[in-house]
Each structure stands twice: as C-alpha cells, then as structure tokens.
Amino acid sequence: MTLALLVRRSLRQHLLSTVVTALSLAMAGGLLMSVWVVRKQARETFTGQTGAWDAVLGARGAKLQLVLNALFHLEASAGNVEFSDFEAIATNRAVALAVPIAVGDNYLGYRIVGTRTNLFTEAEASPGRRFVVGKGGRLFEDGYREAVVGSFVAARIGLKVGDTFKPYHGLSFNPKEQHEDEYLVTGILEPSNTPADRVIWIPLEGLQNMTGHAAATATDVSAVLVKLRSPIAGQQLDLLYNKQGNRLTFAWPLGAVLSQLFDKMGWFDKVLELVAYLVVLVAAGSVLASIYNSMSARRRDIAILRALGARRSTVFSAIVLEAAAIAGFGMVGALGFHIAFLSVAAGVIRSQTGVVLSVWSWDPILVAAPLGLVLLGALAGVVPALKAYRSPVAENLVPES
Amino acid sequence: MPVLEIEELKKAFVPPGGTAPVPVVDIGSFSLEAGEQVALSGSSGSGKTTLLHLVAGILAADSGRVRVAGSDMTSLGEAGRDRLRAESIGYIFQTFNLLQGYSCLENVLLGMSFGPGADVAHARSLLGRVGLADRLDYLPRQLSTGQQQRVAVARAVANRPRLVLADEPTGNLDPSNARQALELIRGICTENNAALLLVSHDPAVLASFQRVVSLSELNRAARKEVAP
Structure with missing residues (x-):
C-alpha cells in the first residue's frame, strides 16, 4: 500500500514529465509491435495469397x-x-x-x-x-x-x-x-x-x-x-x-518463389527492426532522464520519508516501480499507437498490392513487447533509484542550526 | 529504565574547504525517563540538530552510545536504525517537513506505514485531536502554518513513539500558534507517556519547562567553540 501510494503521488506530482515520457514509450512500443506484425503478416499473407494456384x-x-x-x-x-x-x-x-x-x-x-x-x-x-x-x-x-x-x-x-x-x-x-x-x-x-x-x-x-x-x-x-x-x-x-x-x-512452388521477395527485402527488414529497437532504447533513456532530472526536486521528499523511517530499499523500490508504472501507462498507449500504425500500413499495402493485413489479429508480440518494455522501463529506473538510495538524509532535511 | 540514554557521544564533520574533522557533538552523559519533558537550549551552531539526528539515527555517531527504548542505536546498522526510528521515535521539525504532494491524512498514514502499519481510524482520530478533522484531504499548501505544524505533530505521534524529538517546533509560528503548538505537543506526549526532548532558543518556550538543559554546557564541543 505504501509503495503504491508513493508511486501514485509521485506520478501525479510530476504529471507533465510522466505523460510526455509515457507517450514517447507508447510510440516506441507501438512502432516496435507494428514493425513486427507488418513484417510477419506481410510474409504470411503474401505467401498465402496465391489462391488456389500452384x-x-x-x-x-x-x-x-x-x-x-x-x-x-x-x-x-x-x-x-x-x-x-x-x-x-x-x-x-x-x-x-x-x-x-x-x-x-x-x-x-x-x-x-x-x-x-x-x-x-x-x-x-x-x-x-x-x-x-x-x-x-x-x-x-x-x-x-x-x-x-x-x-x-x-x-x-x-x-x-x-x-x-x-x-x-x-x-x-x-x-x-x-x-x-x-x-x-x-x-x-x-x-x-x-x-x-x-x-x-x-x-x-x-x-x-x-x-x-x-x-x-x-x-x-x-x-x-x-x-x-x-x-x-x-x-x-x-x-x-x-x-x-x-x-x-x-x-x-509459389510459396518458395514469393519468399525470395522477403529474402531480397531482408536488409530493409533489418534496418526497420534496428530503427524500432533504437527508438525503444531512446524512449527507455527518456524514462531514465525524466526521473533522474527530477531527483534534485525529490531530494527533500526522499529525506523526509527516510526521516519517517522509510528504508533505503523502500525508496529504491518506489522509484523503480514508478519507472515501471510510466512504462506500463506507455504500453497501454502503445497498443493504441500499434492499431493506428498498422491501420495506416495496412491501408498503404492494400492500395499498393491488394494484400489485406488484419489490424486486429492476435500476435504474441502484443504481450511480449509491452512486458519487455515495462521491464526495460524498470531497468531505466534503477539509475535514479540508486541515486535516491544513496541520497543523504540529514543534508536534505532542514538546515542545521 | 530511561527512554533515552546518551554516553560519550561524539560526532565530527570536516568543514567545507577543510581537511581535519571538527567536533560538533561531544556529550558525556544524558538521559531521559519515560514521560519526562526536557527543553534543550542553545544558540545557532551549537549542534542541536546534529544531536537530534544522532538520537534519531539519521546520522551515525563517530563513537559513544545512544540507547532508545532499550535498543542501542549506535550498534545498529542503517536498516535497524530506520526500523527503530519508525517504531519508537517521533520527530517534529521546525519547517514541519510535510510531504507536499500528500494530503494531511496521507502524511500521517505514511508516518505510520514505516512503523507498525497504517491505521486509518487512528490517523483520523489524531487529526481530529489536533483540530483538523475537516481538513483530512487538504494538501499542506492549502493549510495555514499553524495547521501544518499540527499535522506534523499528529504525524510524529501517530506510532505512539516512546520518544518525541522536536527541533524548534515553534520557530516558524506566530506567538499564538506557537503557544498552541507547544501545548499540543506536550499534551499528547503526556497522554502517551512519551519522553519529549525539545530544542528551542525561544525564552518563552524554555520558561515553560521544568527541566531545561543548556547545550553549551552539555556539549563539550560547543563549549570549546565558544571558549575564548
């Protein structure tokens, strides 16, 4: 209950940076999932699009x-x-x-x-x-x-x-x-x-x-x-x-012939995947930066919590959880961005090739990517959490008389 | 058995730009019984806050012994000191140190949650006791200075601590609010049979205590500093 309260209040206190960071993660997560799904569905749909012909x-x-x-x-x-x-x-x-x-x-x-x-x-x-x-x-x-x-x-x-x-x-x-x-x-x-x-x-x-x-x-x-x-x-x-x-x-056979198309596009696939991973890394970095930059404003609160008896581990956990929560909110948005990205991509692919991608189809990446990004967000929170962990209490309370 | 016992407590700091540590606290012996209320007087720089931090376990002593409610604070690790502070010590600050993003009730509940656990009914009752029953959901900035100090008092005593430390608790209040806050702190300590160690340099506050200890006499480091 205490950790949940600490995380909730901290997110509210830093609402703007929370929203901006969650949005950047949402776009990164959405892009990653879309790249993955478009690539997979495009290959499956193209190679399965040969109708009844052999x-x-x-x-x-x-x-x-x-x-x-x-x-x-x-x-x-x-x-x-x-x-x-x-x-x-x-x-x-x-x-x-x-x-x-x-x-x-x-x-x-x-x-x-x-x-x-x-x-x-x-x-x-x-x-x-x-x-x-x-x-x-x-x-x-x-x-x-x-x-x-x-x-x-x-x-x-x-x-x-x-x-x-x-x-x-x-x-x-x-x-x-x-x-x-x-x-x-x-x-x-x-x-x-x-x-x-x-x-x-x-x-x-x-x-x-x-x-x-x-x-x-x-x-x-x-x-x-x-x-x-x-x-x-x-x-x-x-x-x-x-x-x-x-x-x-x-x-x-037609499936083997069509797979050549994707083999030829392999380099493009890899570049797209690399870009998606880079965007994810940058977004994770933004979680780190946003919390880390707010640490000086949080020093007093952390010192007060410690003076009330909060352990270092409690403060550490609260910040890691906060980072994970920001990533979690981002992942809710990521699913929305994914649907939007995929709808646009499906529209373009349909108008150019006639191949229809399914926007709402299930793919394990829709769970794996959000979980991975929440974990990455939590990891990004470790650096500011360590700073909070090491933060001296006495110096950050009232000035000595 | 005394609630607070201090023996040969020493703490020194290296001043900014300096190389050698300068003693700030050097106390031979001091004790406080359950229910006893003592005022500690001293001028700025006499080590009052450092002493309270040492007693609360916020700072680790260089040497000597501090026993709180039978536990040796100086032999405990940091986590142990945190636990002892959360369970047995209430701390009232001159600047209140309320958490600005939390309501009055949440400030009190947080104070409890690191100790025996949050008790909403008890927290509500305490805020009622300090006259803030209708301000439970107010944020600190929505309260007057006197009301903020009352929340700080409620938070400090929420865990029914054996020892209450108050660092210039009336320093930021006008005379009327200062008198009320002092009465509140002392009254609640009396009700809970908690020992109170209150630091002040306000003559009116000091005059209201039966036992007043001068830090310049108690603290050998302060004596050295003021000596010609």
Missing part, C-alpha cells in the same frame, strides 16, 4: 517477377507466351486447371487484365472461397467488350454496373494513349481481399485484340495460372520447362 507459366525470366506480375498484378510482364504453349499446358494430364491472363492496358492507372470466365467459375479467390459478383451484376462474356471490376477499383474510381470506359495503353496511365474500344461494366466483384480487387477484368480476346495492339502477337498471353493435380506434377513440369526447355519459365 504455379505460373510465363516467358523465360525471373520466377519472382512472373509471380508478382501474374498473381499480384505488380511489375511488368517478362514477355509473352504463345497460345500453343498455353494449350499444351492446359491439356497436360498433370494439370487440373490452366487459365491464361494477358496484361498491357490500364484504366486511370488501374491494371486491366484479360482472362477467361473460368478464372471466376472454376478457380478459387483464396482457399475455400470463390469470386462473387455483386448484386445486380454478372460476369463478362468471353469475346464481348465487357468488364468485371475489382471492388477496390470500383470504390476508388466509382465505376458501377452499366458504366462504360475506354482503356489506356500500357501499365501506367497516360491520357494521350487511350484506345478507341469501349467496354461495358457488367459486374463489380465482391471484396475478396486479394490482389484481384485492384484489377479490371475483361475477356482475354478483348485485350489481345485491343485497337493498336500488334497483330503478330494477338493470340499470345502474358502468363498462365496453373493448378496441378498433385505435388509431384510440379516436379515433372519444373523439369520440362525449366531444366529441359529454355523458352519458358515455370514458377513453382
């Missing part, structure tokens, strides 16, 4: 670029795949489903992807979940100038069923490069929380035959999304396309 077939090039282009609608296409190659893999007995995609156009900066309707009817958006067209809409019909719009794009640019639009050439928006072809929006996809939400889908032939596209490559596709009948089929096709062949790249 592999991607594309032009000869880097597997990572192929996967990012075909599944995440990022990066440029490495090149084209002849239609006969698509037909070959689609009829391969090891393949359960093969769906072609073609890219090369955009509408107001949002990528237009040509494909076939079986992408929506036979494949899954994510494991166990199919694409759903919103109420009042329908899928486009192969061969028609019709489009189905991803939910994110529809929300951003306000496209709705019945609207028409003219695509622009290239993957980046250039107002001077608009095609003459006009497309009718027949449906808006329900949010699937996948990169498909950030894309406008049109029939494969629509993109292949868009006015101004080269006639020589009009039947080519950009990539083929592949679902295998069994894992061993992946090894067979890997051998066929990557080792024996030299025209095409078979990106498989």
